[in-house]
Amino acid sequence: MGTNVKQQAYTVVKNGTIVTPRGFAAGGLHCGLKKTSRNDIGAIRCEVPATAAAVYTTNVFQAAPLKVTRESLSNGRLQAVVVNSGNANACTGQQGEKDAYAMRSAAARELGVAEEDVAVASTGVIGELLKMDAVHSGISALPASLGQDANEAEQFSQAILTTDLVKKEACVSVVVNGKTVTIAGAAKGSGMIHPNMATMLAFMTSDAVIGAEALQRLLRQATNHTFNMITVDGDTSTNDMLVAMSSGLAGNEELTVEHPDWEAFAAGFTYVCEVLAKAIARDGEGATKLVEVHVTGGVSDESAQAIAKTVIGSSLVKSAMFGADANWGRIIAAVGRAGQPVNPDTVDIRLGDISVLAQSRPVAFDEEAALAYLQTDTVRIVVDLHHGEGTATAWGCDLTYDYVRINAAYRT
Amino acid sequence: MGTNVKQQAYTVVKNGTIVTPRGFAAGGLHCGLKKTSRNDIGAIRCEVPATAAAVYTTNVFQAAPLKVTRESLSNGRLQAVVVNSGNANACTGQQGEKDAYAMRSAAARELGVAEEDVAVASTGVIGELLKMDAVHSGISALPASLGQDANEAEQFSQAILTTDLVKKEACVSVVVNGKTVTIAGAAKGSGMIHPNMATMLAFMTSDAVIGAEALQRLLRQATNHTFNMITVDGDTSTNDMLVAMSSGLAGNEELTVEHPDWEAFAAGFTYVCEVLAKAIARDGEGATKLVEVHVTGGVSDESAQAIAKTVIGSSLVKSAMFGADANWGRIIAAVGRAGQPVNPDTVDIRLGDISVLAQSRPVAFDEEAALAYLQTDTVRIVVDLHHGEGTATAWGCDLTYDYVRINAAYRT
Incomplete structure (x- = not known):
C-alpha cells in the first residue's frame, strides 16, 4: 500500500x-x-x-x-x-x-x-x-x-x-x-x-x-x-x-x-x-534526514514488516545514516536478528540505486557516489530477501548528537 | 540468580x-x-x-x-x-x-x-x-x-x-x-x-x-x-x-x-x-556509566526479564541517564510497552534509594539528591510491579554523544 x-x-x-x-x-x-x-x-x-x-x-x-x-x-x-x-x-x-x-x-x-x-x-x-x-x-x-x-x-x-x-x-x-x-x-x-x-x-x-x-x-x-x-x-x-x-x-x-x-x-x-x-x-528529534527501508522477497508481508522495522529501528543503522556511512554490515546484521525466516545466502542490499550486497556477498561499489547519496535528505535502503513475495516499507530517521542532547536533559 | x-x-x-x-x-x-x-x-x-x-x-x-x-x-x-x-x-x-x-x-x-x-x-x-x-x-x-x-x-x-x-x-x-x-x-x-x-x-x-x-x-x-x-x-x-x-x-x-x-x-x-x-x-561504546534495571513483582521471571530488557534498551531512558535526568516518565512508558502483564495502578519506581513513583503516581523527591545519585558511575533503577513474584536484573549503559560519534563513521 x-x-x-x-x-x-x-x-x-x-x-x-x-x-x-x-x-x-x-x-x-x-x-x-x-x-x-x-x-x-x-x-x-x-x-x-x-x-x-x-x-x-x-x-x-x-x-x-x-x-x-x-x-x-x-x-x-x-x-x-x-x-x-x-x-x-x-x-x-x-x-x-x-x-x-x-x-x-x-x-x-x-x-x-x-x-x-x-x-x-x-x-x-x-x-x-x-x-x-x-x-x-x-x-x-x-x-x-x-x-x-x-x-x-x-x-x-x-x-x-x-x-x-x-x-x-x-x-x-x-x-x-x-x-x-x-x-x-x-x-x-x-x-x-x-x-x-x-x-x-x-x-x-x-x-x-x-x-x-x-x-x-x-x-x-x-x-x-x-x-x-x-x-x-x-x-x-x-x-x-x-x-x-x-x-x-x-x-x-x-x-x-x-x-x-x-x-x-x-x-x-x-x-x-x-x-x-x-x-x-x-521531523524526528534531532533528525537530519528521512530514512526509508523497503523490504521485498519476504515470506509474507508481515514478515517483511518485521524486518523493515528492525532495520529502521537499529541504533547502529541510524548512526551510520547520520554519518553517511555505507555500512551494509549493520543492515544485514539487523535483518538477521529480526526473528524472521531469511535465507542467509540470497540477500541483496541497495542504497538508493547503488548495489552494496548481492546474494549476501559484498559488491565493490563507488564509495564517493554512495557518500553523496547518503548525504541527501531522503535515503532509501532496499533489502531484497529473494525468499518469497512479502513486501513492506518502514520510515524513520538518523540518530544524531541532537537526539542525545534533546533527550539527555529533557525535564530541565 | x-x-x-x-x-x-x-x-x-x-x-x-x-x-x-x-x-x-x-x-x-x-x-x-x-x-x-x-x-x-x-x-x-x-x-x-x-x-x-x-x-x-x-x-x-x-x-x-x-x-x-x-x-x-x-x-x-x-x-x-x-x-x-x-x-x-x-x-x-x-x-x-x-x-x-x-x-x-x-x-x-x-x-x-x-x-x-x-x-x-x-x-x-x-x-x-x-x-x-x-x-x-x-x-x-x-x-x-x-x-x-x-x-x-x-x-x-x-x-x-x-x-x-x-x-x-x-x-x-x-x-x-x-x-x-x-x-x-x-x-x-x-x-x-x-x-x-x-x-x-x-x-x-x-x-x-x-x-x-x-x-x-x-x-x-x-x-x-x-x-x-x-x-x-x-x-x-x-x-x-x-x-x-x-x-x-x-x-x-x-x-x-x-x-x-x-x-x-x-x-x-x-x-x-x-x-x-x-x-x-x-564498557559499552561511548558509555559513561553502568545502568542496572531490577524488576520485581512480575507475573513470572520471564515476564520480569522482558520488562527489564525493554527499560534498559530504551533510547529515551538511556539518554536521560546520560543527562542524569530523573525522568521516571520514560521508565514507566518503557514498562508499559514491553508487552507484559502489568497493573497500571500499582507500579513503584526507585532510582537507587530515591522513590520517584509509588502506586503509579508521582512522588515529590529531592531533585538535587537524585541528580547527585544519577551522576555516579553505577545507577540502579528499581521497578516494583506488585503484580506477582517474578524478578529479573538487566544491565546496560547510557546513550551518549560519543556513541553517535563512534558509530556515525565507523568504517572511515
Missing part, C-alpha cells in the same frame, strides 16, 4: 487542510498551558454528527483522555475534537479522569454539540494535573476562533505541536461515483514518545459518506502500513491517538468495501496517512 | 585469570590483522582434553568460525581455542569457511592437539577475507607465547579486544567435596554488535570434574541471567560466542545437578558470567 498505490486513484490537493473537506471548522489559541505564547488548545467541529473511528496507543499506561474518547466513540460518531498541548494528563489518577471529562463537557457546551460526540486528546508533561482554569478559559474562547479558512486550520495545527519543528498536513480528493470526496489530516509528533512533552496525535477529516465500521477497518488497515511503520526511537507514548471523522456532506453513495470506488478512496486515505507518518519520521 | 546468590558460596580470586584453573595455558601476539601493533591472535590450551560447552549468536547470518566450532564441539570436548581480532570472517562465503578450517588445522598442528578438539573464534571487519599469511605466521608463533602466568593471560585478553577500552576478566573458587575448584573467564565486547569491528566473545576455564551435558545446561542457564541480560544498543553480532572448558584437574567428585555442592558451583560460575557481562555493559 502507500507507495505502491496508483497515484491516479486520487488527486493531491495542494495547500489543502483539515477544513477542506465539507462541513469542518477548526481553530486554536494560547490559553496558558505552554510556557511560551504558542497555541496550546484547539478544536475541530463538524456541522453535522460525523461518522468516526480511532486507534490508540498499545501502551499499558493510557492517559485519561483516551478513556474519555473511547467512551465518546462507542457509538461510532463524533462532532468535535478538543485537544491541548503542554500537559499530557497522564499518570494523573482519578483527578486526571475528572479533568478529561470536564474538558469534554466544557467543549460540548461551548461548541454546541452533544457531550458523547466529543473526543478529547492531550500531549505534554506526564504526571502533572492540568491547570483547569487555563483549560476552561481556552475552551470558552474556542468558538470565536473556529473557521473554515486555511489560517484557522493553521492555528489548530500549531496548537497540537510540542517539540515538532514543522506542522504536518496532507489533503487529497477522490471521485466516488461522480462526486468529489475530500480527505485531509493534521498530525504532530517528533519522537514515538517524549514522556514529558509529546506523543503522536493525528486528526483526519473527510466528507465521504461511509459507515463507522468501514471507516474503522480502513483506519486500522491504513495505520498498519503507515503510522505503525514509522519509528524515531522505538518508544511508544501513553497518549498516542489517531481520530478520523467523515461528515458525509460529499453526497456520494455510501462507501463500502464492495463499492467500485472503494480502492480509490482507500488509496487516497492511505496516502494522507503516509504523508503524515513520513513527516513525523522526518 | 547472579546478584541474588549467597556470596559465601564462592570466593572471589583477586587477579585470577583464565590460567588460574589447573591445566590451562594462554597467550597472544600481533600477527598483522589489526592496523596497529596491538595483539590480534591468541589461544588457550588445556593439558588434557577438557569437557566443553558453548552458546552462539542467534543471528541468522552466522560467521564461518561458528560453523567450525560447532563441529568441533559436537563431541562435548575441546583442548584448545584459537581466536583472532581485526577480521570477523563473516559474509565471506565458501572461502571464509575454508579459512576457518585452515585456522583450526594450523592451530591443532602447532599446539599438538586433535583437530576436532579446537574451537575457532573471530571478531572484526565483516565481508573481507582473512589475510591467511598473517594468520599462519601468527599461529606458528603461538606455542612459544603460551604460558601459565598472569602476563600470558593478559596477552590473550588483549588479543581478543577491538573497540573495548578495558580488558574483562573474573575468577572465583568454590569448594566441592573438600577440593578447591576454580572458575575463570575473559571476555570482549563493547556493543552488542559493531558489524565492521567487534562482537561479544567470552572464554571460560575451570578445573572442575563435570560432564559435558551438565556444563552445557549450566552455561545456558547462567547466560540467560547474565550475558543475555545486557544490551548496549539492541543489536546482535554475527560472531557472538561463549565457550567454556573444564579440565577436571581439581579431582572433585563429578559435578551433577544432584551433587550437594552443585548450587555453590553454579553460583560461582554465574558470578563469573555476571562480572564479565556487566564489564561489557559498562
Whole structure:
C-alpha cells in the first residue's frame, strides 16, 4: 500500500487542510498551558454528527483522555475534537479522569454539540494535573476562533505541536461515483514518545459518506502500513491517538468495501496517512534526514514488516545514516536478528540505486557516489530477501548528537 | 540468580585469570590483522582434553568460525581455542569457511592437539577475507607465547579486544567435596554488535570434574541471567560466542545437578558470567556509566526479564541517564510497552534509594539528591510491579554523544 498505490486513484490537493473537506471548522489559541505564547488548545467541529473511528496507543499506561474518547466513540460518531498541548494528563489518577471529562463537557457546551460526540486528546508533561482554569478559559474562547479558512486550520495545527519543528498536513480528493470526496489530516509528533512533552496525535477529516465500521477497518488497515511503520526511537507514548471523522456532506453513495470506488478512496486515505507518518519520521528529534527501508522477497508481508522495522529501528543503522556511512554490515546484521525466516545466502542490499550486497556477498561499489547519496535528505535502503513475495516499507530517521542532547536533559 | 546468590558460596580470586584453573595455558601476539601493533591472535590450551560447552549468536547470518566450532564441539570436548581480532570472517562465503578450517588445522598442528578438539573464534571487519599469511605466521608463533602466568593471560585478553577500552576478566573458587575448584573467564565486547569491528566473545576455564551435558545446561542457564541480560544498543553480532572448558584437574567428585555442592558451583560460575557481562555493559561504546534495571513483582521471571530488557534498551531512558535526568516518565512508558502483564495502578519506581513513583503516581523527591545519585558511575533503577513474584536484573549503559560519534563513521 502507500507507495505502491496508483497515484491516479486520487488527486493531491495542494495547500489543502483539515477544513477542506465539507462541513469542518477548526481553530486554536494560547490559553496558558505552554510556557511560551504558542497555541496550546484547539478544536475541530463538524456541522453535522460525523461518522468516526480511532486507534490508540498499545501502551499499558493510557492517559485519561483516551478513556474519555473511547467512551465518546462507542457509538461510532463524533462532532468535535478538543485537544491541548503542554500537559499530557497522564499518570494523573482519578483527578486526571475528572479533568478529561470536564474538558469534554466544557467543549460540548461551548461548541454546541452533544457531550458523547466529543473526543478529547492531550500531549505534554506526564504526571502533572492540568491547570483547569487555563483549560476552561481556552475552551470558552474556542468558538470565536473556529473557521473554515486555511489560517484557522493553521492555528489548530500549531496548537497540537510540542517539540515538532514543522506542522504536518496532507489533503487529497477522490471521485466516488461522480462526486468529489475530500480527505485531509493534521498530525504532530517528533519522537514515538517524549514522556514529558509529546506523543503522536493525528486528526483526519473527510466528507465521504461511509459507515463507522468501514471507516474503522480502513483506519486500522491504513495505520498498519503507515503510522505503525514509522519509528524515531522505538518508544511508544501513553497518549498516542489517531481520530478520523467523515461528515458525509460529499453526497456520494455510501462507501463500502464492495463499492467500485472503494480502492480509490482507500488509496487516497492511505496516502494522507503516509504523508503524515513520513513527516513525523522526518521531523524526528534531532533528525537530519528521512530514512526509508523497503523490504521485498519476504515470506509474507508481515514478515517483511518485521524486518523493515528492525532495520529502521537499529541504533547502529541510524548512526551510520547520520554519518553517511555505507555500512551494509549493520543492515544485514539487523535483518538477521529480526526473528524472521531469511535465507542467509540470497540477500541483496541497495542504497538508493547503488548495489552494496548481492546474494549476501559484498559488491565493490563507488564509495564517493554512495557518500553523496547518503548525504541527501531522503535515503532509501532496499533489502531484497529473494525468499518469497512479502513486501513492506518502514520510515524513520538518523540518530544524531541532537537526539542525545534533546533527550539527555529533557525535564530541565 | 547472579546478584541474588549467597556470596559465601564462592570466593572471589583477586587477579585470577583464565590460567588460574589447573591445566590451562594462554597467550597472544600481533600477527598483522589489526592496523596497529596491538595483539590480534591468541589461544588457550588445556593439558588434557577438557569437557566443553558453548552458546552462539542467534543471528541468522552466522560467521564461518561458528560453523567450525560447532563441529568441533559436537563431541562435548575441546583442548584448545584459537581466536583472532581485526577480521570477523563473516559474509565471506565458501572461502571464509575454508579459512576457518585452515585456522583450526594450523592451530591443532602447532599446539599438538586433535583437530576436532579446537574451537575457532573471530571478531572484526565483516565481508573481507582473512589475510591467511598473517594468520599462519601468527599461529606458528603461538606455542612459544603460551604460558601459565598472569602476563600470558593478559596477552590473550588483549588479543581478543577491538573497540573495548578495558580488558574483562573474573575468577572465583568454590569448594566441592573438600577440593578447591576454580572458575575463570575473559571476555570482549563493547556493543552488542559493531558489524565492521567487534562482537561479544567470552572464554571460560575451570578445573572442575563435570560432564559435558551438565556444563552445557549450566552455561545456558547462567547466560540467560547474565550475558543475555545486557544490551548496549539492541543489536546482535554475527560472531557472538561463549565457550567454556573444564579440565577436571581439581579431582572433585563429578559435578551433577544432584551433587550437594552443585548450587555453590553454579553460583560461582554465574558470578563469573555476571562480572564479565556487566564489564561489557559498562564498557559499552561511548558509555559513561553502568545502568542496572531490577524488576520485581512480575507475573513470572520471564515476564520480569522482558520488562527489564525493554527499560534498559530504551533510547529515551538511556539518554536521560546520560543527562542524569530523573525522568521516571520514560521508565514507566518503557514498562508499559514491553508487552507484559502489568497493573497500571500499582507500579513503584526507585532510582537507587530515591522513590520517584509509588502506586503509579508521582512522588515529590529531592531533585538535587537524585541528580547527585544519577551522576555516579553505577545507577540502579528499581521497578516494583506488585503484580506477582517474578524478578529479573538487566544491565546496560547510557546513550551518549560519543556513541553517535563512534558509530556515525565507523568504517572511515
